[in-house]
Amino acid sequence: MIKSIAHVTAYVINQDEALDFYTNKLGFEIGDDMVVEGGFRWLTVYPASQPQLQLVLAELKEGPMFSEDTAARIKSLVEEGALGVGVFETEDCHKTYEELLAKGVEFIQPPTEQLYGIEAMGKDNSGNWFSLTQPKK
Amino acid sequence: MTSLLQLRKVQAGRDYIASNINEPFSLAGAAVCANMSPYHFCRTFKKAYGETPNEFLVKLRINKAKQLLVTENYSISDICDQVGYQSLGSFSSLFQKHVGIAPTQFRKKIWALSSQAFHYPIHVIPSCYSFRLTQCLSN
Helix, strand or coil: CCCCCCEEEEEECCHHHHHHHHHHHCCCEEEEEEEEHHHCEEEEEECCCCCCCEEEEEECCCCCCCCHHHHHHHHHHHHCCCCEEEEEECCCHHHHHHHHHHCCCEEEEEEEEECCEEEEEEECCCCCEEEEEEECC | CCCHHHHHHHHHHHHHHHCCCCCCCCHHHHHHHCCCCHHHHHHHHHHHHCCCHHHHHHHHHHHHHHHHHHHCCCCHHHHHHHCCCCCHHHHHHHHHHHHCCCHHHHHHHHHHHCCCCCCECHHHCCHHHCHHHHHHHHC
């Protein structure tokens, strides 16, 4: 039986810029930051209150994960906003939305009532969308 | 559930701990940053993050030590000092307890596995992120 999810992936255009976005704007913590053989940088972040789930910031360039061609194809999908990171939960969507907006985070939808709660839709600085959701109690 | 205000306060104390891992641990200092009593800070911290401030600090120190052991050629004493331990014995015991082997053994093991000096071996990351390189290395 699978117990939990340990890592999920965000495909990013530039790791340094993505790291700045996820830590300084979204308030995530740095998990691993190490260079492995072949020069591949293994970089993960996690929400401060959920260290068990690591978000891998995988840079789209030729390396142990991608060929040059594959990296270029995924990069174009990220840049056109076709890919998403997932749902980030908050206790107060309106408040977190205002805080992130003040930090310069781009939103494509303000907080909106949905069947499952209040949800805003944002984008990271690579172009991946994310949902900022206050679940319905 | 920890309120947003409490979380923000306790986060300030957590940031203080994270940015002072090379200094002797000051629970009082972290609690002051969080604007809480040390007792309240510990309780709120554990509730919010599932670990005590001290467990969080030890985790950060051990991770930093692992990184320095692999990517730098510093002596074990220097690394012990850089991650905030004054006693080499305490540092080695804690490292052994959390990693399973002594610092020197850890360094030797990782360096032996890596084909490049001061780089982590590809095997330390999940294979689904490294399948192209591991295929190349195995051919």
